Amino acid sequence: xxxxxxxxxxxxxxxxxxxxxxxxxxxxxxxxxxxxxxxxxxxxxxxxxxxxxxxxxxxxxxxxxxxxxxxxxxxxxxxxxxxxxxxxxxxxxxxxxxxxxxxxxxxxxxxxxxxxxxxxxxxxxxxxxxxxxxxxxxxxxxxxxxxxxxxxxxxxxxxxxxxxxxxxxxxxxxxxxxxxxxxxxxxxxxxxxxxxxxxxxxxxxxxxxxxxxxxxxxxxxxxxxxxxxxxxxxxxxxxxxxxxxxxxxxxxxxxxxxxxxxxxxxxxxxxxxxxxxxxxxxxxxxxxxxxxxxxxxxxxxxxxxxxxxxxxxxxxxxxxxxxxxxxxxxxxxxxxxxxxxxxxxxxxxxxxxxxxxxxxxxxxxxxxxxxxxxxxxxxxxxxxxxxxxxxxxxxxxxxxxxxxxxxxxxxxxxxxxxxxxxxxxxxxxxxxxxxxxxxxx
Ligand code: SF4
Numbered sequence: 254x255x256x257x258x259x260x261x262x263x264x265x266x267x268x269x270x271x272x273x274x275x276x277x278x279x280x281x282x283x284x285x286x287x288x289x290x291x292x293x294x295x296x297x298x299x300x301x302x303x304x305x306x307x308x309x310x311x312x313x314x315x316x317x318x319x320x321x322x323x324x325x326x327x328x329x330x331x332x333x334x335x336x337x338x339x340x341x342x343x344x345x346x347x348x349x350x351x352x353x354x355x356x357x358x359x360x361x362x363x364x365x366x367x368x369x370x371x372x373x374x375x376x377x378x379x380x381x382x383x384x385x386x387x388x389x390x391x392x393x394x395x396x397x398x399x400x401x402x403x404x405x406x407x408x409x410x411x412x413x414x415x416x417x418x419x420x421x422x423x424x425x426x427x428x429x430x431x432x433x434x435x436x437x438x439x440x441x442x443x444x445x446x447x448x449x450x451x452x453x454x455x456x457x458x459x460x461x462x463x464x465x466x467x468x469x470x471x472x473x474x475x476x477x478x479x480x481x482x483x484x485x486x487x488x489x490x491x492x493x494x495x496x497x498x499x500x501x502x503x504x505x506x507x508x509x510x511x512x513x514x515x516x517x518x519x520x521x522x523x524x525x526x527x528x529x530x531x532x533x534x535x536x537x538x539x540x541x542x543x544x545x546x547x548x549x550x551x552x553x554x555x556x557x558x559x560x561x562x563x564x565x566x567x568x569x570x571x572x573x574x575x576x577x578x579x580x581x582x583x584x585x586x587x588x589x590x591x592x593x594x595x596x597x598x599x600x601x602x603x604x605x606x607x608x609x610x611x612x613x614x615x616x617x618x619x620x621x622x623x624x625x626x627x628x629x630x631x632x633x634x635x636x637x638x639x640x641x642x643x644x645x646x647x648x649x650x651x652x653x654x655x656x657x658x659x660x661x662x663x664x665x666x667x668x669x670x671x672x673x674x675x676x677x678x679x680x681x682x683x684x685x686x687x688x689x690x691x692x693x694x
């Protein structure tokens with residue numbers, strides 16, 4: 254947003270983790286089960302340079318807001334470090350912590366619930382000045398009047414209550430309150446997503462003007478790529494608690510590297526008529542649970558470019574079907590009984606009699622896979638399904654894993670360094686090992 258850029262990092266986040274442990278049920282405690290953490294933020298690292306706006310974008314539930322709250326120390330981290338102006342935020346106490354709380358502020362998403370309905374606008378904006386005992390009563394009152402004018406409200410409105418204002422005006426009050434202590438840094442957590450489209454641009458322009466006027470540094474959290482593009486200098490893309498790509502905003506929009514970023518951009522409606530008619534690929538599947546994220550690359554269960562083993566020579570659609578089959582075998586998520594009932598096989602204690610195995614395998618294969626496979630793969634799948642029919646689930650899963658396991662599920666790709674890195678095996682060191690592997694079509 255601002256044009257006067259410094260390269261000096263004001264905020265440096267290093268391997269930040271924030272896990273939540275859900276309350277164990279009585280049964281879990283009786284069984285002695287270990288609590289499983291929800292990995293909301295799982296090892297993110299990035300810098301925010303003085304005077305810039307860094308965007309943090311991703312689908313809902315990806316950990317963006319938790320990252321913002323944890324780096325402001327509104328939540329304590331599970332692990333990792335955040336430096337603000339050279340000091341480790343989690344080591345601060347006493348007056349140093351008070352100073353940090355003055356320097357680093359937040360504007361929340363919902364202007365309807367973030368303001369106390371019992372306090373006048375003047376009291377709301379003045380409260381941080383009272384808490385930090387800044388100035389005399391008259392000076393505080395004068396500062397509040399000035400702040401209201403600066404955010405586009407009238408100083409005469411300071412004795413009114415929040416319900417007397419529109420959504421956009423309430424967000425301006427929230428911004429005035431965040432500015433009261435003259436901070437250096439503000440986390441803007443979805444600052445316009447609760448507002449009408451017509452008001453969003455006004456609030457974004459106001460934030461832009463205030464950044465230039467007060468030399469502010471912003472972390473802008475948003476699920477909305479058009480907001481990010483309008484406002485940010487650089488952008489970090491988050492998926493399931495991790496940063497998967499980071500770079501200058503124009504570069505990332507012009508040349509997205511990570512398949513997740515590509516899919517996010519694909520799903521954005523375009524203004525131009527030519528582009529409006531294009532086939533928009535939407536992201537398939539749901540975001541997996543952060544309690545049990547996929548092994549390796551966390552995007553692999555939805556990635557349209559997942560890397561098959563080099564020698565396979567099958568197309569992406571077929572490979573994805575085989576991966577889904579494998580996952581169902583590993584989860585034991587196939588009902589042999591249903592196939593038995595519907596296709597009239599008599600199962601003996603959950604297994605198929607030897608003489609019926611070939612016919613049962615054929616029936617099962619036709620239910621599980623839509624695609625015709627090359628002969629060699631047909632044979633592999635049938636061998637594994639025959640193990641299933643005999644009740645050997647682990648052996649079936651092992652056979653399929655040996656043939657079809659992807660580097661994407663074995664190794665979690667590093668984000669890497671440089672101006673525009675992406676955490677994907679299609680780039681960097683792993684790509685060298687897979688030289689010649691084109692993204693599968
Ligand atoms: S590492 Fe594999 S699964 Fe993950 S984004 Fe890259 S190609 Fe897709």
